[in-house]
Amino acid sequence: MATEPASSTAQLIDDLCGNFAVWAPELAAPPTPGAVLAGGCNHYLQILESPRQVWVARIARNALRTSEQRTLEASVHSEAAGAGIAPEVRYCDPRRGITIMEYLEPDDSDAESPEEIAKLFGKIHALPLQGEVLHSPDAFRRCRKDAAGDTALETLLQHGAEAIDRAVKFLEDHESSDLKMCHNDLLGANRLRSRGHLFALDWEYAASGDPFFDLAVCASQMTSNNARALLKAYLQREPMDEEKQRFAAQSLLYACVEACWYSANAAHGPETQASLDRLATHSHGDALL
Missing domain, CATH: 3.30.200.20 (Phosphorylase Kinase; domain 1)
Known part of the structure; x- marks a missing residue:
């Protein structure tokens, strides 16, 4: 409560x-x-x-x-x-x-599979495009500016600068032309199972954009196996090498955005520290890039 x-x-x-x-x-x-x-x-x-x-x-x-x-x-x-x-x-x-x-009454069981979440993404991305386009490199730059002065965050960003720069360059060089209407915050707290169906809540950050960023946001709370299963289920096939790279790059950029957002908007606590830990993991584990 x-x-x-x-x-x-x-x-x-x-x-x-x-x-x-x-x-x-x-x-x-x-x-x-x-x-x-x-x-x-x-x-x-x-x-x-x-x-x-x-x-x-x-x-x-x-x-x-x-x-x-x-x-x-x-x-x-x-x-x-x-x-x-x-x-x-x-x-x-x-x-x-x-x-x-x-008000949607939650079901007794809230278990979700990557395949079910992928189907929800498919329905979200079928919505008509609205608003300005969200580019994750630009979002990262804005959020980093907002979080200026956080020495712990800046230290992490500097340590991971090579991987981050590589991810930004990849996304800017391979800008997606397949824009979709994206939720951009489909974390566990914004998904609800009710009446046997999965619903998306809190559309505050919805914008047109790269669907792989949308997937990366959700996958940030998943194990690596479930993240791969999410991508495969969304594509309905094995991802190609460039798609794996895009997903990895967007995952790293989201980790940057998330850590900067918590730094600028929330008091230092468990969630803020968890976002820093995820950033450290992503910036040193970019094998797909």
Whole structure:
């Protein structure tokens, strides 16, 4: 469970319940605020319940996201919901960073196979392209600038500079022309099994881009065997050498982006240290490059 909301967040929840006719006109009475859910660094999540329906109110904590970025997120999320791979959006106010969506009851078993996750990626990448293109080398440069001053991180990046430079050069020299709509944050916390199906949550970083970066983000939490199985299942064949190189390069770039993001956005703790450990492993284990 998350901590209790700040007064401003509590007021927003009260306003949403009081103005329920705007987003739930079928109700005869206001919904009741329920349990506070774990929402990560960027969002506050709380259940809103009525006798017959349950929703999740999500309130953005990241003040750096613009209204335009949140509008894009809502658009992609709605497309995904229409494709049956995301919860239905009931109400969205991009200016205030508020989204109300259906609550998906988790299944008793949340076991996933690389093959099942690959099928979810196939559905995500079939969504229509929207927004600007995300290039992982550019994302790394931006995140590194944001994390400037973190000596432990900079030491790791300098030690792995040869492998990182090689990965950046490969991706810039072999820029993918096969752009897809990507989630870009499909980690375990953003996948949910409900009603026997796998859903993708939190579309905040969705953008058009290289699907291999999308796969690399997810694979960062997998064993090497499962990561290879994910790539094979996604391609529905054995990957070619250039595809192996692309996947390895994107995996290293994501490790860089992740470590820089934690440095800039989160207090030093277990997750921050884990991201540094993953970066160290990737920057010294780039055999496929």
